[in-house]
Amino acid sequence: MDQKQLFELTKSIWDSFSHHDLEQSEEALDDHQVFGLQWLLIETNSSEKVLVGLDPKAAYGLASDMFERPVQTLSVDDERDAFGELAHCVSAYISHEIADELEVSQPKLMRALDVVRLLHELQVMAEVMSAAENRKFYIAVLKPKDRLSE
């Protein structure tokens, strides 16, 4: 799966849930940005993992669209529920693209520090940074590093 495919798949799901337009960004994720996003990790029954990061304000905007309620009426649980459902849908379709037999776990909340460590420990198979109303949305498909490439 290349970056273009990853973005198109992500956008098709995002557009089903949100009214805000999602655009691909040329920016790369740096360690500083990691601390500005909320993170969910979805594991597969193989070695691949899907990492999803979303700006907290974008997550509330997403929840507002999904619940059809104003942001100020939403709880942290509402925001996590909406973000979790988006991440689960995206990861389910990504895993299906990688291999039919892959199954995905429920999304697990990750601390930024653990995300930094994960990104250093694992190899990125595909990643894309996008933005909705200038709020970052990052997705990466990760796998264990190939020993020969180290």
Added chain:
Amino acid sequence: MRVLVVDDSRAMQQIIRRSILKMGRNDLDIRLASSAKEAMEITQTWMPEVALLDWHMPERNGLELMSDLAMLMADIEFGFITTETKKERLEAAIEAGASFVINKPFKTAALHEELEPIFEKTKDLEQRKEQQIEDELSNSQGLVVPSKDSLERAFNLLSVHEVRVGDGESEHFSEDWLPCLVGLFSYGHSRIISSVIVLDIGGAFILGSGVSEQGLLNIAQAKSEKVLSEPVANQCEKAMQMVSMLIGEADSENPLELKQLSVVNSNINKLESIMNQRKTQRVDYELWSQALGTGRMVLLMNS
């Protein structure tokens, strides 16, 4: 149309609910559950006609929940709304009785396309039940109007709390009778309905609540919400089987039997038309229990 949506995401529940409401039907009653456990709790006091299930949920998955619900409710229709795409799993869902599987995220039109025939089929089934009463009520030779005392004795054999039976006032069947339980009685293997019993919600709960104190609390709540659950209907079925012995002649070779007991949710005026079209004898009873108040029971027989 009673629709149960089960999805562990509350955001997704709302999306599905809104999509169904966009069908524009005025008979929709949609309830939401976040887990199989919550779904089973809801169905203790409310019987959905259609259940829309997620596949991946903690504890019990959608397929297991479908099996649980199907054991409780024979006529329920199922659909899956899921991220699951594996062909063998989707086929397993259809083989197990699901009418459709659509993938998340879904288009509202796609959901409507799947639901419309199911809603029509469910509505037809309800209408057929009502038509059956109208078409088949006839021939009540040898039937006996049971006395209040004999009914009281029979009902108290089944109930843990005292049930009293008195004379009821003959009232028109109107919307305030809904939902009600309608029992159809016939002789042996005959398809001809010989008599009909109608229980309003109060009567159904009095006869259907031979249970513990905790059960009574749940039942009192269900009664106030006007929902008839499967356990209540099952207990009523036992009471109706006893009534059949009192109505029918003591003929062990050809006993009067309860042929069908159904929850009727609409078109109560069909019962009124039966009264008008045929020479039907009507007997009204009032049921009373200290724990559950009063209820109405009507016996219809050809005179």
